[in-house]
Amino acid sequence: MEVVSLPVLHRMAVCGGTHGDEMTGVFLVPELERQRREKGDGIWPIALTTVLSNPRAIKECKRYVEKDLNRCFTSALLSSSITDSTPYEIQRAQELNSLLGPKDTEDAIDIICDLHNTTANMGLTVISYSFSNWVCLHLFKYLKEKVTTVPVRLMLLDIPICDAYSLESVSKYGISLEAGPQPQGVVRADIFNFMKEAVNAVMDWIKIFNSGQVIEGGELESYMVEKSIDYPRDPETQRPSAAVHPQLQDQDFCLLKPGDPMFLTFSGETVKYEGEPRHPIFINEAAYYEKGIAFHLAQKKNITIPSIQAKKD
Amino acid sequence: MSSRGSPSCFPEARRVAIFGGTHGNEMSGVTLVNMWIKNRAEIERSGLTARPFITNPRAVEKCSRYIDTDLNRAFTPENLSTPSGDGLPYEVQRAKEINQIFGPKGSPDAYDVIFDLHNTTSNMGSTLILESSTDHFNLQMVQYIKKAMAPESCMVLLNEHPHLKYSTSRSVSKHPIGLEVGPQPQGVLRSNIFESMRAIMKHALDFIELFNSGVEFPACSVEVFRVHERMDYPRDTNGNITAMVHPHLQDCDWEPLNPGDPMFQTFDGRTILYEGVSPVYPTFINEAAYYEKQQAFVTTRRETLAANSIRKTST
Numbered sequence: 001m002e003v004v005s006l007p008v009l010h011r012m013a014v015c016g017g018t019h020g021d022e023m024t025g026v027f028l029v030p031e032l033e034r035q036r037r038e039k040g041d042g043i044w045p046i047a048l049t050t051v052l053s054n055p056r057a058i059k060e061c062k063r064y065v066e067k068d069l070n071r072c073f074t075s076a077l078l079s080s081s082i083t084d085s086t087p088y089e090i091q092r093a094q095e096l097n098s099l100l101g102p103k104d105t106e107d108a109i110d111i112i113c114d115l116h117n118t119t120a121n122m123g124l125t126v127i128s129y130s131f132s133n134w135v136c137l138h139l140f141k142y143l144k145e146k147v148t149t150v151p152v153r154l155m156l157l158d159i160p161i162c163d164a165y166s167l168e169s170v171s172k173y174g175i176s177l178e179a180g181p182q183p184q185g186v187v188r189a190d191i192f193n194f195m196k197e198a199v200n201a202v203m204d205w206i207k208i209f210n211s212g213q214v215i216e217g218g219e220l221e222s223y224m225v226e227k228s229i230d231y232p233r234d235p236e237t238q239r240p241s242a243a244v245h246p247q248l249q250d251q252d253f254c255l256l257k258p259g260d261p262m263f264l265t266f267s268g269e270t271v272k273y274e275g276e277p278r279h280p281i282f283i284n285e286a287a288y289y290e291k292g293i294a295f296h297l298a299q300k301k302n303i304t305i306p307s308i309q310a311k312k313d
Numbered sequence: 314m315s316s317r318g319s320p321s322c323f324p325e326a327r328r329v330a331i332f333g334g335t336h337g338n339e340m341s342g343v344t345l346v347n348m349w350i351k352n353r354a355e356i357e358r359s360g361l362t363a364r365p366f367i368t369n370p371r372a373v374e375k376c377s378r379y380i381d382t383d384l385n386r387a388f389t390p391e392n393l394s395t396p397s398g399d400g401l402p403y404e405v406q407r408a409k410e411i412n413q414i415f416g417p418k419g420s421p422d423a424y425d426v427i428f429d430l431h432n433t434t435s436n437m438g439s440t441l442i443l444e445s446s447t448d449h450f451n452l453q454m455v456q457y458i459k460k461a462m463a464p465e466s467c468m469v470l471l472n473e474h475p476h477l478k479y480s481t482s483r484s485v486s487k488h489p490i491g492l493e494v495g496p497q498p499q500g501v502l503r504s505n506i507f508e509s510m511r512a513i514m515k516h517a518l519d520f521i522e523l524f525n526s527g528v529e530f531p532a533c534s535v536e537v538f539r540v541h542e543r544m545d546y547p548r549d550t551n552g553n554i555t556a557m558v559h560p561h562l563q564d565c566d567w568e569p570l571n572p573g574d575p576m577f578q579t580f581d582g583r584t585i586l587y588e589g590v591s592p593v594y595p596t597f598i599n600e601a602a603y604y605e606k607q608q609a610f611v612t613t614r615r616e617t618l619a620a621n622s623i624r625k626t627s628t
Contacts, residue, residue, distance in 0.1 A: 027557075031580040061604075062377075119498040183434040183498030185601035189557040189578045239347065243504035264504050266348050286500035289376075 004134060005311040008210050009173075012111035013049040013100050014199060018070050018167050019287070020057025021184035024195045025115030032199070045207035049109070053096060053167060056088060061185050063287055064089055070114075073169050075162040078103060093167075101170040104161055111135070112171035113202055115195060118180035119286045120295075121250040123151035124198060127176040128168075130158045130224070135173035137305045138215055139205055146201040149194050150179075153253055154222040155281060155298065181250070184286055209310050217307040223253065223279055223298035230292040232263055232271060241265055244284045244294060252283050256297070263294070320622035321449045325525040326425035326488065329363045330415055331356065331514065333430045335385050335482045336602070337372025338499040341510045342430025342492075358518050360525035368411060368429075368482050371403060376500050378602055379404055385429075388480035393418060408482075416485035427486035428517060430510060433495035434601045435610075436564040439467045439509050442491030443537070444484065446473055451488050452620035453530045454520050461516040465509065468567055470596060470613065471537040477611070478540075490517070496564075499601055529624035538567070538594050538613035545607040547577055547585060555579055558599045558609055566596045570612070577609070 014032060016025025029050045035043060036050075052058055054069045065088050072078075072093035078101075082091055101108045118125075124147055128136040137154075144152040155178075161169060168174025177198055179191045209215060231240035242263035243249075248256070256262070256273050263271040278297040282288060285295075333346030349356050349365035356363040367373055369384045381402035392405045393412050415424045439462060441455045459467045470493070472478050483489035492513055497506045524530070546554040556577035562570065569592045570576070577585040593612035597603060 027554075027580055034581070119501050181498075183496075183501075183601050185499065185604065186434050186599055187557050188563060188599065189560045190563065192557060192580070193560070193578075237347075239344075240502070243502045243507055246504045249504060266344070266507075284501055284503065286498050289500065 003214055003307045003309050006133075006135065006308055008310045008312055009046055009110040009135075009206055011047045011049070011109045012113065012202075012206065013051055013109055013171070015051040015053045015112060015114045015167060017055070017058040018053040018114055019063045019068075019116065020054050020059070021061050021063050022115070022117035022182075023185065023187040024117050024179055024182065024192050026052070026058055027187050028115060028192065028195060028199065031196070045203055045210060046110075049100070051096070051099070053114075054089065054092060063184070069093060070167055071165045073097070073103065073167055074165050075103065077165075096167065097170055103170040109171045110173060111202075111206070112168040112174040113199060114166070114168045114174070114176045115199075116176050116178045117182045117184075117191070118178055118282060119183060120180050120252050120282045120284060122178055122180045122252045122281065123153065124194060125153050125155050125178040125281070127155045127157070127178055128174070129161070129164050130156045131161050131164075132173055132175075134217075134305055134308050135209075136175050137220060137303065138209075138217075138308060139173075139175060139202060141218065141220055141305070142205040143198055143201050146204070147194055147198050149190075149197075151253075154220060156222045156224045156301075158224055209308070212310050212312065214307050214309045217305040220303045220305060222301050222303050223281060224301050225281065225296045225298045226278065228293040228296045229262070229280075231289075231294045232265065240289070242271060245270060248280065248295075249284060252281050252295075253279050256280050320529055320624045322624060322626040323450045323524075324425075324626050325360065326450070326521050327361050327525070328424045328426075329361050329518070329521060330424050330427045330486070331363055331365045331430065332368045332427060332482055333365065334367040334369050334373040335429055336378045336383075336431065337369050337374070338376050338378055339430070339432040339497075340500065340502040341432050341494060341497065341507045343367070343373050344502055344507060345430060345511060345514070356514070356518060358522040361518075361521055363518060366415075369404065369407060378499070381405075384408065385431075385481050386479050388412065388418065388482060388484050392480075411482060412485050418485040424486040426488045426490065426521065427483040428514065429481060429483040429489070429491050430514075431491060431493045432497045432499075432506065433493050433597065434498055435566055435596065435598050436496045437468065437493060437566045437596055438495070439465065439513055440470050440493040440596075441467060441513075442470045442472060442493055444472060444478065444481070444489055446471055446537070446539075446618055448488060449621045449623050450524075451490060452535050452618060453533070453623050454488075454490065454517060456533050456535045456620060457520040457530070458513055458516045461519070462512065465512075467513070468596075469535060469537040470540065471616070471618075472540045474540045477543055524623070524625060527625060530622060532622040533620050535618045535620050537616050537618055538596065539616050541593060541612045541614050543608045543611050544576075544595075546604070546609045547579070554604070556585060559584060562595065562610070563599060566598050567594055569593070570595050
């Protein structure tokens with residue numbers, strides 16, 4: 001296969017606190033700034049901007065103040081007019097788009113690495129959009145080789161750029177690093193340590209790429225999200241009437257087959273999965289109860305990526 | 314084991330309450346209490362009424378720990394006697410209402426037993442929390458529950474510390490018991506944690522039913538962990554935390570922490586060691602809600618308490 005030539009990377013951002021209660025990013029971003037003060041910009045291969053995305057939510061240690069910031073980056077919301085009643089997070093999204101974008105233009109920053117946590121047992125999951133080209137997939141390949149203390153997987157969202165709703169879609173090559181399980185409001189040292197390792201690995205990869213070396217392609221395993229499943233709910237109160245089944249709890253990325261236990265109702269019945277074999281992800285994420293999601297279902301897809309090489313400009 | 318003299322006598326415990334949602338995002342209690350409000354069959358026992366009750370409905374609605382102030386710290390004598398008014402924080406008003414219904418605290422009209430259902434992000438397993446080392450009814454109850462739960466472990470935490478003790482919702486009753494089950498993130502319902510809490514409540518109500526029917530419980534020993542000291546995170550001059558619970562201490566609730574053991578890890582990777590004089594048993598390690606209360610974990614000392622034999626007062 002031919003080596004694909006891509007432009008050298010110039011600017012990147014590491015963002016934390018896009019959800020104000022996801023603490024790894026909230027603490028790792030200031031730690032990067034502390035390293036900059038202590039050792040200077042030279043420690044990084046390219047210009048690095050650090051961002052605490054949702055300062056008001058961070059202050060209150062809540063996911064968001066009025067609206068989930070990480071759903072505010074669709075092209076429509078980024079160009080909507082701001083009035084007095086516009087939710088804080090929509091305004092903030094537009095500020096971040098000015099700072100790091102504008103999305104889908106040549107001026108957009110090259111890479112955004114947005115740091116997230118989940119209460120689900122997802123290890124280190126790299127999340128990207130399928131429209132992103134080879135840089136994101138190569139980043140995942142490198143992370144999978146270098147981070148060995150936890151499982152590293154790739155979750156892909158098949159959504160076109162204008163509908164892409166999350167912060168990293170503002171950049172040319174954006175990824176979210178999702179680390180769990182970690183409760184909201186808690187910082188676990190083991191998770192902080194592998195997330196720090198992952199961010200350092202991203203920097204290392206950029207250095208290697210920018211040096212002009214050919215970076216070998218290969219086969220990757222990805223999980224393409226197709227749909228989500230909600231909890232069974234009480235028809236009167238709309239509250240969940242079951243919990244994720246103990247045999248499914250913590251089994252993110254396993255294969256769920258028809259007939260496998262899915263939920264255990266409070267009255268002791270097992271609700272079984274009935275559908276095509278798929279891989280559940282984000283099993284029992286706290287923030288998804290209000291979105292009507294017990295877990296996502298994804299299909300495993302093998303992707304072949306070409307070797308790439310930076311072309312100097 | 315022979316009795317130490319005659320048994321301690323207590324009146325039948327007929328008025329029992331089960332509190333859920335004292336913290337609105339601790340889902341096991343919220344779910345169990347809502348379930349029992351709808352259908353009481355599981356909590357029915359002869360000789361007693363078990364009343365399920367959501368203590369902080371506004372926080373439950375919002376799925377947040379509290380609205381204005383922590384309800385589980387609000388039952389102070391000052392708050393309970395303060396006059397009602399519009400300016401009162403929601404939880405203070407609520408504490409007064411709860412004290413009216415289930416108390417008054419300290420009076421003969423107070424409920425006999427209140428169970429308050431909580432979850433923690435700490436790896437504490439099933440824990441029963443006591444506020445007094447001399448309440449022999451409660452000591453016998455926790456020992457009964459521990460034996461019934463075995464081989465699943467059930468620890469007993471005793472918070473009788475003059476400064477660290479706090480004014481809980483359940484303290485309006487004569488025999489308060491806290492149920493703390495973890496680890497579970499806030500806002501999440503884990504099936505195994507839910508079922509553990511449900512089992513504890515089943516055994517607790519069985520105990521009270523047996524007691525009320527006249528069963529005498531012989532003297533026994535109860536192993537407890539007595540709260541000793543609160544340990545905060547290292548902080549900088551601005552009050553920001555500068556380190557995290559060390560990976561070797563994380564999730565090690567109830568295991569001995571010895572002088573020289575790793576305790577915290579700074580964000581830049583340095584280890585801070587525990588420099589106490591003697592081994593302690595840490596718990597509530599890395600509880601989400603305690604960052605704002607300046608508590609990374611609490612140290613405890615292991616103790617064996619002697620529980621007198623108990624039976625109900627003969628009429």
